[in-house]
Amino acid sequence: MEIDLKKVVSYIHTDLSRQNVRAVISDLYPEETLWRNLLSSVVACGIVKEIQNTPVISRQRYNVFVKRLLDEYGIQESYVHEALGKWIEIYSKLDKDVEPKVIEVPKPVPVYPKKKQAPQPVNGNYGDFELNLLSQDTAEIKKFIGKEQLEMTIPNVVGGKRIIGISANAFSELSLVRKINITEGIQYLGRDSFCKCRNLREISLPDTVSQLGSGVFSHTELDSIELPPQLTSLPDGIFRFCGNLRSIKIHGNINLIADYAFFACIGLADVTVSEGVEYIGKNIFDRCEKLKRVALPRSLKMISGTLKDHFLSKFNPEPEAPESFTIACYQGSYAMTYAKAHGYSVEDLDEVS
Numbered sequence: 001m002e003i004d005l006k007k008v009v010s011y012i013h014t015d016l017s018r019q020n021v022r023a024v025i026s027d028l029y030p031e032e033t034l035w036r037n038l039l040s041s042v043v044a045c046g047i048v049k050e051i052q053n054t055p056v057i058s059r060q061r062y063n064v065f066v067k068r069l070l071d072e073y074g075i076q077e078s079y080v081h082e083a084l085g086k087w088i089e090i091y092s093k094l095d096k097d098v099e100p101k102v103i104e105v106p107k108p109v110p111v112y113p114k115k116k117q118a119p120q121p122v123n124g125n126y127g128d129f130e131l132n133l134l135s136q137d138t139a140e141i142k143k144f145i146g147k148e149q150l151e152m153t154i155p156n157v158v159g160g161k162r163i164i165g166i167s168a169n170a171f172s173e174l175s176l177v178r179k180i181n182i183t184e185g186i187q188y189l190g191r192d193s194f195c196k197c198r199n200l201r202e203i204s205l206p207d208t209v210s211q212l213g214s215g216v217f218s219h220t221e222l223d224s225i226e227l228p229p230q231l232t233s234l235p236d237g238i239f240r241f242c243g244n245l246r247s248i249k250i251h252g253n254i255n256l257i258a259d260y261a262f263f264a265c266i267g268l269a270d271v272t273v274s275e276g277v278e279y280i281g282k283n284i285f286d287r288c289e290k291l292k293r294v295a296l297p298r299s300l301k302m303i304s305g306t307l308k309d310h311f312l313s314k315f316n317p318e319p320e321a322p323e324s325f326t327i328a329c330y331q332g333s334y335a336m337t338y339a340k341a342h343g344y345s346v347e348d349l350d351e352v353s
Contacts, residue, residue, distance in 0.1 A: 003028075003035050005086045018044040019210045019232060022188065026213065030168065030191065037134050037164075038083045045072055047084070052091045059098045076135070126159035132167055140165040140190075148176040156185035166193045168213060175199065184208055189216050196220070201244070214258070215240060223267075229253055234261050236281065243267055252276025252299075257284055259304070266290065275299050283309060285325075295328035295349065296335035303338050328352075 003025065009016070011024045018040045025036040042048055047065050054061065062084070069080045088094060125131075128146025131139040139161035141154070156163050163183075168190035171180075174197045182189075184206040191213035194200060200220040210230035217225070218240035224247060227234075231251075236258040239245055247270035250257065254274075259281035262268055269290040275297040282305030285291055294307070310322045322343035329335035331350045339346045 003032055003039070003086075005039065006090055008039075009090060016043060016048060019230075022211055023233070026190070026211075033132055033140065033167065034079075034134060035083075037138075038079055039086065041069065041072075042083050042087055045069065048087050048091070051087055054092055056095045057088055057092050057098065058095045062094065062098055126161075129158050131158060131161060131163075133161065134164070138162050138164050140167050141170050142167045143169075144171050144174070148174055150177065151179040151181070152177050153181045154183060154186065156183040164188070166190055168192055169195070172196055178202065180204070182206055182209070187211065189213060191215060192218070194220060212238060214238065217242060224248070227251060227254070232256070234258060236260055237263060239263075239265055241265075246270065248272070250274060250277060252297075255279065257281060260284060260286065262288055264288075273297055273300075278302070280304070280307070282306065292324070293326040293328060293347070295347075296333075298330050298333050298335075300333065300335050302334070306342060307344070 008021065008024050008028060011028070012020050021040040021043050022036055025032060025039065029036070045068055047068065051057065065084055066077070066080050070077060125145065128144060129141050130143040130145055132142045133139045139158065141158070141163060154166070163186055165186060165188040170190065170193045172192050172195045176199060177197060178199050179202040180194070180200065181204050185208055186206060187208055188211035189209065192215045193213060194203070194217055195215050196219040198219065198221065201223060203217070203222065203225060205226070205228045207228050207230060209228045210232070212231065212235055214235040215237040216235070218237055220242055221244045222239070222242050223244045227250065229251065231254055233256040234250065234254060237260045240260055240263045243264065243266045245262070245265045245268050247268070249272040252274040254277055256279045257277065261281065261284045263283065264287040266287065266289045268288045271291065271294050273294065273296055276299050277297055278299055278301045280300065280303045285294070285307050286309040288308065307327070308320065308325050310319045323345050326345040326347050327335060327339035328347035328349050329339060331348060336346065
């Protein structure tokens, strides 16, 4: 396994949750889909927290961990030992009564044995989809290979496999589809997975989605979208060049809005940033010609660079003056200090309330 788990953990500055582990591994090791799911599964079922609180792992406790992962996720046992070993190496150690052979297993190779009752087809193709098989029972959609329809539903079960995610570029550059329904149970959408679906106007996301990849909806015709409640960040360029997007509400569970999130959303006129959002990346509203005002919450702690383009460059020959953009904010807040320091017009929300 090529993943440096210590490096992954060092990039997580908040809580060590499944979605944070998945997000960092996706960024650092985008091709390691299998290990992204294995290592995050150890976190999801609470084992990592127990490892952190146990200086020495006994044989009995170790075997309990193994059984829990086998029972809950149906992962191959060799993978279980390898994943546990990586987490224990960081936070604890094994007692001398644990036989070395328990964790010294051959390096796993992501080849999936055929199930007797349902042999796997060649190349992982199931009807309209090519799959990445993640375990005996779970998979992600690697590529859509079927015939486009005006309205499409992405299922949560394909070929007897439970679909938990959509891989990078899986549905990119479809030319016909206008509406996509994603079924409950799917947990993540990979990088650029719907990028350049030029006629895509509507997409429904289930509450189970907790992670979105960079540029996932860029270059589409989405005019609005409801963000799922488990989502904790908006990745870079998520709505880049969505010229038809008119309004969006960013709920308070979202902690971070990354760089260029709404770049060139020329129709965007109304943005709600709820209390709870803490970090905003640079230039998120560049080339949003109709957006003249945004209200920022008290919870905001940092904005990287500028919110909107007002610097002369070859890409911006007629920059907008900073004072023509209004930041509505509260007295004593970071947003108020930031707005005044960057020359934006200020609307005092304390006076309004």
